Amino acid sequence: MKKKLVIHQTDTIRRKVYNHLREQILRGEYEPHERLFETRISEEIGVSRTPIREALHNLELEGLIECLPKVGYVVKPISEEEVAEICELRGLVEALAARWASEKARDKLVAELQKNIAASEKKLEQGAARAFVELDAQFHEIIARLSGSKRLLELAQTLRHHMLRYRIQSIYATYNVFRAIEGHKGILAAIKNGDKDEIELAIRTHLEQSKKDILRYALKEDENLAARKSSNQSNS
Template sequence: MFPLLGYRIPVMAKLVIKDSGTIRKKVYHHIREKILRGEISPRERLVETRLAREIGTSRTPVREALHSLEIEKLIKSIPRVGYIVESMDQQDLEQICEIRNVIEALGARWAIQKARRKLVKDLEKSVARQEQALAANDPEGYVELDAQFHEIIARLSGSDRLLELVQTLRRHMLRYRMHVVYAMDTALRSIAGHKEMLKAIQEGDPDATVQALQRHLRQAKEDILQYVFRDDPNR
């Protein structure tokens, strides 16, 4: 069984930059990952000199990365304070989940239409691996496989743009999901939702697939609301 007290995503390794031609991009992704994984907390101040020293670069690419992250609405600039990480709030979560409902439903319909046999085969393997992760008490592996399940559908939709949207939304969801306690009941509900979707896909029923998907996403949102906002609704 998964530990009832929960699980946190492991800390990233220190960034090592060897190619100066891609330094700006690497610095941006490094800081972004630390925010999404919760290594930099909501409302925490981002100090250019400290980040530059940690990464091993000058302040210029750090400053450029922070500007890009502000555009992405992961951080915000406060006069005489500098940049801080945006707080997580329930409205943001609700919006992400609503957009996922629409985007992933479309992706499921396209994937069933274009590549149903491969979709069934790949999702069957994914569900089996999820069950293996549970049996092996591997919550980190389970979280990754859960994400892959949804990305398999998006990838087989045949739309690179849709896949990119799904991946972006799921990475933003990671800010919330990393706080969820992965107790066994939560994981089993997630897998049950995946199996329900898989059954509908096996039967070639797009409408039933979308309905199963929406129930699954609704349950995932409720789990996050329970664990993330239970004690601090204004987080």
């Protein structure tokens, strides 16, 4: 059961409902292809259907869900083209952010990234793959934040949020966590060397591996989903 949404009087209900549903989709609490029913969501989170209807419309405009004829709203499945596009854009944005951060605050950048990697390795040793998701986000957040550009930070955050609903599922496998940490180490090494081309290559290599992990997981999940649907139809 989805948790109820707590809305204070000072909050805008429409904004809170939208952010709440968006966060649940991004974190995979609603699976790809899953239908979204206004009535059920209304009962689950404790608000009327009007702000839910508006939130669903906005989520469709954002590309997180789609409205199918005779079906209604469903969570959009993973798109290979979308994942590739996001990774390509992230490569451009984060390479620039890393270069600027390295130029403006290299010592602080190196120190914070080293601390993040150490914490990530500790989580890996503990087998806490789920906890790594937040540390993975923090690693890239550090680079964007220390670039000193508010606009670049906003761009990086937007792209990472779109990637989150794919990444948060694929990262659960321990071998994916290990590869992600190795990718972070490669980025850190390039930043230490101060070579702009090496930094861009390290980031692009890391994001290319992330794309492969996501698509591998997506294909497996689509197969599992199809198998579950077939089994349910056979049993009905």
